[in-house]
Amino acid sequence: MSSNCTVLVTGGAGFVGSHACKALSRRGFTPVVYDNLSYGHEDAVRWGPLERGDILDRTRLDEVIATHHPAAIMHFAAFIAVGESVTDPGKYYRNNVAGSLGLMEAARDHGISAFVFSSTAAVYGLPEVVPIPESAPKLPINPYGHSKWMVECMLRDFGEAHGLKSMALRYFNAAGADPDCETGERHDPETHLIPLALDAAAGVGKPLTVFGEDYDTPDGTCIRDYIHVADLAEAHVAALQALLGGADSNAYNLGTGNGFTVRQVIDAVEKVTGRAVPHSIGPRRPGDPAALVADPSAANRDLGWRPRISDLDSIVATAWAWHQKVNG
Ligand SMILES: NC(=O)c1ccc[n+]([C@@H]2O[C@H](COP(=O)([O-])OP(=O)(O)OC[C@H]3O[C@@H](n4cnc5c(N)ncnc54)[C@H](O)[C@@H]3O)[C@@H](O)[C@H]2O)c1
Ligand SMILES: O=c1ccn([C@@H]2O[C@H](COP(=O)(O)OP(=O)(O)O[C@H]3O[C@H](CO)[C@@H](O)[C@H](O)[C@H]3O)[C@@H](O)[C@H]2O)c(=O)[nH]1
Numbered sequence: 286m287s288s289n290c291t292v293l294v295t296g297g298a299g300f301v302g303s304h305a306c307k308a309l310s311r312r313g314f315t316p317v318v319y320d321n322l323s324y325g326h327e328d329a330v331r332w333g334p335l336e337r338g339d340i341l342d343r344t345r346l347d348e349v350i351a352t353h354h355p356a357a358i359m360h361f362a363a364f365i366a367v368g369e370s371v372t373d374p375g376k377y378y379r380n381n382v383a384g385s386l387g388l389m390e391a392a393r394d395h396g397i398s399a400f401v402f403s404s405t406a407a408v409y410g411l412p413e414v415v416p417i418p419e420s421a422p423k424l425p426i427n428p429y430g431h432s433k434w435m436v437e438c439m440l441r442d443f444g445e446a447h448g449l450k451s452m453a454l455r456y457f458n459a460a461g462a463d464p465d466c467e468t469g470e471r472h473d474p475e476t477h478l479i480p481l482a483l484d485a486a487a488g489v490g491k492p493l494t495v496f497g498e499d500y501d502t503p504d505g506t507c508i509r510d511y512i513h514v515a516d517l518a519e520a521h522v523a524a525l526q527a528l529l530g531g532a533d534s535n536a537y538n539l540g541t542g543n544g545f546t547v548r549q550v551i552d553a554v555e556k557v558t559g560r561a562v563p564h565s566i567g568p569r570r571p572g573d574p575a576a577l578v579a580d581p582s583a584a585n586r587d588l589g590w591r592p593r594i595s596d597l598d599s600i601v602a603t604a605w606a607w608h609q610k611v612n613g
Contacts, residue, residue, distance in 0.1 A: 296361030298325025469607030540579025
């Protein structure tokens with residue numbers, strides 16, 4: 286490992302980024318969070334300094350990089366709401382694509398050669414083969430997915446032209462919370478299934494609407510591959526260590542390889558919380574594929590990474606503990 290253990294973590298005040306900071310700090314790295322707090326939380330920055338700034342502000346980026354001299358960048362900062370990306374695509378292309386471009390140019394200009402990027406299963410669009418291998422066609426069906434695939438393409442080109450080495454990590458459904466309850470999911474607005482089901486069970490939110498029960502799946506509801514955010518965090522550290530150890534650039538799926546239906550998630554929430562999840566059946570949500578499940582074998586093989594706490598009960602139990610801490 287390089288003797289310089291400082292990592293610039295864009296979006297480190299957010300859900301996945303804050304867990305990655307904890308994992309980095311446990312492995313001896315110093316995470317310097319660079320976040321404009323547009324959606325993040327200042328009190329989620331606990332494992333290193335917070336530098337407020339926008340990835341679109343090149344002057345501020347240069348200043349922070351010159352101050353901390355990071356050896357690597359982990360890039361989580363992005364807008365993440367798929368539906369909003371359809372109605373306001375400019376917001377997504379500016380932040381996710383132009384913002385990432387400025388960050389990559391800053392990395393190039395400051396001689397930073399290791400870059401770990403938050404990509405997504407949304408780059409695959411409506412996959413024909415499930416479990417999905419990394420080689421599956423990249424045919425995103427919304428601006429959010431396009432924005433992430435564009436950044437992957439830019440990273441490939443910066444690698445060839447400038448020697449910037451990168452790992453693009455394509456998460457499936459990030460869920461759960463830190464097992465020590467030090468950080469967790471606090472999106473606003475929240476659109477993800479598990480926190481909404483917990484809100485409904487706790488009576489702090491509306492009843493859950495199940496988006497469609499006429500899919501070609503065993504119980505008619507959509508199948509997703511839920512991956513614990515702490516396991517995602519460990520994968521980021523493994524990818525970073527591989528890059529710093531000389532590995533080539535690559536892209537990896539991060540999932541368990543097991544899918545669960547929306548009904549199975551509701552059952553798990555009812556079992557873990559001991560409460561009913563009030564819900565009704567609504568129409569399909571536009572753009573939802575019937576099933577998204579990762580083939581995670583490449584990350585297993587190359588990074589030595591395996592999910593450890595991504596069974597559905599552990600995901601829901603940690604998310605529930607965090608939910609109770611936040612909501613009292
Ligand atoms: N949550 C998921 O299920 C999921 C799935 C696949 C991929 N991802 C990707 O993982 C990353 C993190 O997602 P998350 O769920 O933690 O989201 P989040 O909204 O909790 O975190 C994103 C963070 O980035 C910051 N940010 C946004 N734009 C910024 C800018 N211009 N400059 C500086 N900071 C900025 C926000 O303030 C926030 O703290 C994103 O890139 C997302 O696309 C998330
Ligand atoms: O109120 C709700 C919310 C969700 N769902 C369903 O639950 C499943 C999971 O939905 P959600 O939690 O919104 O996640 P996804 O839409 O699968 O998207 C997540 O996972 C993608 C990769 O798989 C990432 O690209 C996205 O950023 C991330 O939000 C889907 O079948 C939804 O139709 C409902 O039935 N009701």
